[in-house]
Amino acid sequence: TIAGLGKTFFEIALIPHTAERTTLGALAPGDLVNVETDVVAKYVERLVKKA
Template sequence: GGAARLRFALPSPLARYVVPKGFVTIDGVSLTIAALGKSSFEIALIPHTADRTTLGALQPGDLVNLETDVLAKYVRRALGKA
């Protein structure tokens, strides 16, 4: 089978660190952002990742641990926009 698209709410304090095709970590799994909206983002979850992580069992409304790309934080800080 193909990849499943999962959409997650994007908390506004993290939005400045999320870019299209950038990276995000959800429950300890590093993933590429497939689509980005103003208040949400999507990832493509391939069957291999779904089978070997807890992400395959997620249900709408489940809470997840969300971490943004640390490189984006360093760049913003270097540019004085932290």
């Protein structure tokens, strides 16, 4: 879930199930990840409209 949005970044929140069963739980703040923009764009657009 997108938890925060800045001009050059976004933050996510993981449920324990996802954190335990994927490699996302091992990441530290600032780690680089590959994100498919079509999925992210949907959430970013929603957040921008609320702002």
